[in-house]
Amino acid sequence: MSAPPSTRPLHPGQRVAVGGILVLMTLFAGFPLLWVLLTSLKPNNAILSKDPIFLFQPTLEHWERVLFTSDFLKFYLNSLIIAAATVTIVMVVATLAAYALARYPMRASKDISFFIISQRMMPPVAVVLPIFLIASNIGMLDRLETLIAINVAFNIPLSIWMIRGFIEGTSREIEEAAVMDGASWLGAFWRVTVPQIWPGLLSTALFVYIYTVNEFLFASILSGTNARPVSAAVALFLPTGVRGTLFGEAAVAAILIMLPGIIFAALMQRHLVAGVSLGAVKG
Amino acid sequence: MRASLWSRLFPYLLLMPAMAILLAMVVYPLLFSLTTSFTDYNLIMLNGVWVGFKNYLAAFGDPAFRDSAIFTFIFAFTSTGTQLVLGFVTALCLARVVYARGPLTILLMFPMMVTPVVVGILWLLMFQPDYSVVNGLLAKLGIAGPIWLQHPLTARIAVIVADVWQWTPFFTIILLAGILNLPKEVMEAGEIDGATPLQSLAKLAIPMLMPLILITTLIRLIDSFKTFDSIFVMTNGGPSASTEVVSLYIYRKGLPYMEMGYASALSYLFVIVLTVIAALLIRQLSRKA
Structure with missing residues (x-):
């Protein structure tokens, strides 16, 4: 600084x-x-x-109750599965698209960029109702696959945006030289460019992870007892209606959910400002 | 010639998976709900009959929708405005800190990293009706606090406080980066010419920071129009719909009541308004970039 x-x-x-x-x-x-x-x-x-x-x-009675006598750990596992699958798919798909946008001048490039980023301006509530109807018509409610697909779709625009910026920051010539020497484009990209943008890819992946674990609206509408991720499970401890006041339990759940984000903030301080300002476009 | 055709198709091939996913998961559902918005699809009429613009016309005459739209505007502008002021002041102070600025900044950033649902829980806890810590602290200052979440006005203040808590750091870190990158020569020249700190802030720093302030504010404004999670958890739109933002109203119409046709029309109106704001934002961003 x-x-x-x-x-x-x-x-x-x-x-x-x-x-x-x-x-x-x-x-x-x-x-x-x-x-x-x-x-x-x-x-x-x-x-x-x-x-x-x-x-x-x-x-520690609240901690014991949440960890051992509720289904909280199962929901936590659901979240981890959803997040791991989402991060993997998003990173592959978004890196391919970002590479195309960064390296090839296309006539439609500007429109495609606009399309991609406009996806992020859309209020989630506008697609949650049709997705609920479609998912229930094809019997995909309360399935981990459905939540993975949704999180993938919602994280692709931001990821393309971030990775494209990282790729544009690297030299194209070295990559082309490697292709001249007989490497495939993928080999050249993998061996020449990826090592340079590795920290950027890592912080993109962490952002996708955080956004996926935080996602609440789709998680609570599309999941039942089976595929419920932890963000939606928190509602079980809310002090409403017949469940009474479970503030201690709600506090434990809140801590367990926000812990990865806080650790992430502490570890990633250097990349955070750039990432957050980009992330904000996504919202 | 084959090679050139291949190399021209190649980038589109790379884009295809991403585009296919967005088309299937976002564009298709949006088209689906566009069709639904012209029908009276609901729990009883499961297939729905074409009703033309009836749902859209009904939206304009729906007082509950109008109220939620008004509160969404109040919420977005009040909380974003407060965040801008608090965040800017904090950034100015942080810029003068010499020791341990990094750790202090990270500490101030924590709220931003908290899951929105958890933000709702945190502040539900803080504003609890009978044994609220907020009121406990106010009592120490000799102020008798209200039952925050049970009166329309104080409940509105409470959900805005929660949003301000979470997103003030966003302004702080972005504006701090901007302040630290102000051209040193210009600021020093101002001091040599005898400008007071307030003058150099108003005449030099703020004008130079304006693009950044504008973009950050617009980004937050768009986001706060879409707020759902924290309000859903804290008040669920109550008491008597006083904290019901548009997202929450659409959600309620759509799911518990299953008035899908009407809810789809409402979400289309919402998308149109947000798209207009978003288009302004994007134009702003690309002009400055």
Whole structure:
């Protein structure tokens, strides 16, 4: 990172203001996360206390219930299967398409790019109803394959967009030289270009993973007890209706679901800004 | 000649799998629901009869749809505006931090990495009716908090707070990158010419950051129009539909009530509005790029 634009030293008053704002923003960002962690460890009477309680005898009863007596781990496994299949398919299909868009000047290239990115502007709720009808007509409700297909479709546009940028950043000449030397285009791409864009491919794959695990609308509508992924399963712990208040359990589930994303944020800090600004186009 | 035909077809061959998947999973369902939107397809009339533009006309006279559209606009503009202000101020402060800026930035980014459903749960927990931690903290300041999620106005504030919490970091990191990349010479020249910090912010930094601010705001605006998960979990659109955004209204019409024809028409209207906004955004992006 470059130096801040202003080198003028801050007055003591300004320094306090800057520090104060940052402390407040950090509390705002961090407190709900801390609170959910505390809630997951609280006995029920402390959860239901009228005043917020910060000191209490911690208990693992909510963790035990979620991990061992509910189907949560099965749903977690469903999510992992869906995400692994989605990431694999998306990376292959999107890399092929991105290569074509990056390396070949096509007359339709601009339209294709627009088509691809416009897919991402579409509200998911607009396709969830027809997909529900189609899936129920052909008997594909509550199947992992259906959720994989949907996540693949929804992650392809962003992935093409990102990978295309990475490929365009590499030299085309070296690849062509390898082809001249008798390598197939795939061999040249694999041995010359892929090693250069490897970090970019990895961060794309991680983004696809996060988006897939986070997907909620399709997951909850198209899955039943069999193929339910963890994002939809969280609703089981919600404090509504006859299920009563399972805040401790909901907190545990919330932590287990967001943990990969948080670890991802910590590990990927360097690639994150570029990825997030691209990812935002996808939404 | 064969080689040249092959090399001309080759890129399209590479594009084919991606295009086939998008056509099957997105375009086909959209065409399917376009047809459905002109019928009265519902739980009883499983095949549906052609009704022309009846569903679309009904949408314009539907007060619940109008209310949800109005709230969606309020939600999108209020939360995006708040995020812009908070994120910009935070980015300006972060830019002045000399030590440990990296770890602090990561800490501030955490909310963005939280699953939207979990955001709903977190803030449901924070705003709980009887034993809300928000009210507990307000009580320490001597303020008696309302029962947040049971009054229309406070429930609206609560869902906006949750969205602001999650997406302020988005503005922070993008604008921080922009601030750190401002041309040093220009900013220094301003200081030498005697500009106060506020003047150099208003006259130099903000104008130079404008393209970035604009794009980031438009991107978030589009996204917040589509918000579903966190509101679904926090309030499910209640109390008395006060936090029902368009996505939620369409969902409710479509699934529990199975008014597929009407819900399809609503989603088409929604897609049209979003596409207009998206087209503006894309034009903006390609002009700046």
